Every structure is written in structure tokens, then in C-alpha cells.
Amino acid sequence: MSNIWNIVLYKPLLNVLAFLVSIVPGGDVGIAVIILTLIVKFALFPLSQRSIDSQIKMNSLAPELKKIKESGASKEEQAKQTFELYKQNKTNPFSGCLLVLIQIPIIFALYYVFLNGINLESGMLYSFIQAPEKINMIFLGILDLTQKSLVLAILAGISQYFQALLMPKQVFSEKGNNSFQENFTKSMQTQMKYIFPLIVTFFAYSVSGAVALYWITSNIFAIGQQIYANKKRKSFKLN
Amino acid sequence: MKLKTYSIKLINFYQKILAIPISKFLEYFGLLRNNSCVFYPTCSEYTKEAIKKYGILKGIFLGFKRILRCHPWQKNHIDYLK
Numbered sequence: 001m002s003n004i005w006n007i008v009l010y011k012p013l014l015n016v017l018a019f020l021v022s023i024v025p026g027g028d029v030g031i032a033v034i035i036l037t038l039i040v041k042f043a044l045f046p047l048s049q050r051s052i053d054s055q056i057k058m059n060s061l062a063p064e065l066k067k068i069k070e071s072g073a074s075k076e077e078q079a080k081q082t083f084e085l086y087k088q089n090k091t092n093p094f095s096g097c098l099l100v101l102i103q104i105p106i107i108f109a110l111y112y113v114f115l116n117g118i119n120l121e122s123g124m125l126y127s128f129i130q131a132p133e134k135i136n137m138i139f140l141g142i143l144d145l146t147q148k149s150l151v152l153a154i155l156a157g158i159s160q161y162f163q164a165l166l167m168p169k170q171v172f173s174e175k176g177n178n179s180f181q182e183n184f185t186k187s188m189q190t191q192m193k194y195i196f197p198l199i200v201t202f203f204a205y206s207v208s209g210a211v212a213l214y215w216i217t218s219n220i221f222a223i224g225q226q227i228y229a230n231k232k233r234k235s236f237k238l239n
Numbered sequence: 240m241k242l243k244t245y246s247i248k249l250i251n252f253y254q255k256i257l258a259i260p261i262s263k264f265l266e267y268f269g270l271l272r273n274n275s276c277v278f279y280p281t282c283s284e285y286t287k288e289a290i291k292k293y294g295i296l297k298g299i300f301l302g303f304k305r306i307l308r309c310h311p312w313q314k315n316h317i318d319y320l321k
Contacts, residue, residue, distance in 0.1 A: 048269070048272075050311070051271075051272035051311075052272055054272070055272045058275065075279075076279070076317075079279035079316070079317060080279075080317060082275075083279075083316040083317065092311065093275045093276075093277055093311075094272075094311045095271065095272060095275065095277060095311060096277045096309040096310040096311050096313065097282075097306050097307075097309040097310070098307075098309065098310035098311070099270075099271065099310070099311065100265060100270050100271055103270055104270065107270075163269070164267060167266075167267075184259065184260075185259050185263065188259075188260060188263055189263065192263065192267055196267060222269050
């Protein structure tokens with residue numbers, strides 16, 4: 001299992017990183033980390049963008065979904081009506097475990113590359129990839145990526161906060177639904193808003209500057225992606 | 240026999256306490272976008288029924304197969320245990 005993981009994900013990503021370090025001016029590993037993160041994010045873009053689009057569409061169907069929920073029909077009938085509604089509006093929950101199962105290994109591999117592979121030991125490199133002549137761990141001449149970095153950790157937390165702030169909120173039904181789950185979800189959502197960025201900050205600080213830089217980059221990418229999706233929705237509504 | 244009741248209890252616990260926090264967590268970190276299930280009944284409900292009907296081994300296997308069918312291109316949303 002760990003062999004497959006090494007061959008399919010870890011090694012290729014590590015080699016791309018080594019290649020990037022060798023072409024980036026001054027061998028700045030920080031810039032290579034940012035570029036590699038962006039490459040992976042763009043590769044996953046079609047999947048993530050389609051699910052964002054379908055989420056936006058679903059949110060616009062919320063009033064009708066609410067009606068179905070409050071109609072008092074049996075659960076099975078409700079499910080049938082819901083899927084029928086999706087069909088009429090030509091949408092589909094672009095969702096599923098598969099999306100999670102595809103993304104998690106890739107994201108973890110990237111994380112491990114930045115955690116362990118950052119020194120680019122030549123043993124892991126393919127024969128056709130030359131070990132970079134110059135490896136500069138000081139990002140932009142200021143921040144040492146192999147050390148803990150408070151600045152990068154705090155930036156990771158802040159970018160995480162804004163990334164979550166931009167995400168579309170789930171619509172709750174107002175009428176008499178004080179189920180434990182719904183209340184729990186609501187309070188969890190409020191707490192997540194402030195606590196998760198703090199956890200991310202602590203985590204990023206305790207790991208390394210390189211991982212924090214990866215986290216910041218992927219958050220900024222996600223923020224941009226959400227803004228792009230929101231703009232697309234506006235033009236979609238105007239038509 | 241005992242294992243069967245325990246596993247059903249475990250699924251009940253998952254459904255009542257863990258399911259929503261896990262999906263919120265995945266959503267927060269951008270791994271899952273739509274909170275709506277692809278299937279009715281949910282995979283946990285399906286697996287529970289499968290364990291009751293076919294026993295623990297085959298039940299878990301059927302549940303696992305159901306999870307693999309949960310992808311964006313799935314067209315048959317109403318999917319009962321056979």
C-alpha cells in the first residue's frame with residue numbers, strides 16, 4: 001500500500017518540486033512550493049469547480065426544498081420529490097464519496113512532500129531529473145522554511161478564516177425544527193468560524209514554514225475560486 | 240450474534256452523533272461541497288439493513304459496494320437494499 005502511494009503520488013510530486021526548484025531563480029524552495037500547490041489545485045479545478053457550481057444551484061432551489069421538507073410526506077416520497085426537482089432544474093448533486101476519496105490522497109501526498117521531502121535527497125529523484133544545484137530554503141530572502149514560522153502560521157489562519165467566510169451558507173428551515181442535529185450543526189458552524197482558523201494556525205506553526213506556505217496558497221486559491229463562482233452565478237442570474 | 244448488535248449500535252451512533260460533524264468538517268476544508276446525499280436511503284441506513292438481513296460480513300461488503308457507487312455521475316438515486 002505504502003509502495004503504491006510512493007510510486008503513484010509521493011515520488012512524482014517530489015520530482016516536480018525538484019524540477020521547479022532547479023528552474024526557479026535563486027533556487028527558492030518557497031516559490032517552488034507555491035507553484036507546485038497551484039499546479040495540483042488547477043489539476044483538481046474541474047472537479048471542485050463543478051461541485052461549487054452545483055452547490056450554488058442547489059442553494060437557489062432552497063425554498064422549494066423547504067416546501068418538500070415541510071409537506072409532511074413520508075421520507076421516501078420526499079426523497080423522490082427532491083430528486084425529481086433536481087432533474088427538472090437540470091442539476092445533480094455533483095457530490096459523492098468518490099470526490100473525497102480522489103482528493104484526500106493527493107492532498108496528503110502534497111503535504112508529505114512539503115513536510116519530509118523538502119530537502120530533496122537525491123535518492124528519491126528520477127534519473128532524468130537533475131538534483132537542483134542551488135537549494136535556497138530562505139523564502140524571498142526572509143523566511144526560513146525548514147523552521148517554524150509564526151508569520152506564515154498566522155497568515156495560514158487568517159486565510160483559512162476568509163476562505164470559510166466566503167463559503168455559501170447552508171439554509172435552514174425555520175419552522176419548529178429544533179432537532180438536536182440541527183442545533184448542533186448551527187452552533188458548530190458558528191464555532192468553526194473562529195476555532196478552526198486558530199487550530200490551523202497552531203498546526204501550521206508546529207509543523208513547518210513550508211507546510212504553512214502550502215496552506216496559505218491553497219486557501220488563497222480557494223478564495224479566488226469562490227469569487228469566480230459567485231461572479232459566474234451573478235451573470236447567470238441576469239440572463 | 241453480539242457482534243451484529245454492536246455493529247448496528249455503532250452505525251446508530253454514527254448516524255446520530257458523527258455524520259453531520261464529519262460532513263461539516265469535510266465541507267469546511269473544501270473537500271465536500273454539497274451536503275445532500277447522492278442516495279436515498281443513506282449509505283449508513285443501507286448498511287444497517289444489510290447487516291440485519293445478511294449478517295455482518297456480507298452486510299459490510301454490501302455497504303462498501305454502495306459507497307463506491309456514490310459518485311457524481313450516479314443517476315439512480317433511489318436505491319434500496321435487495
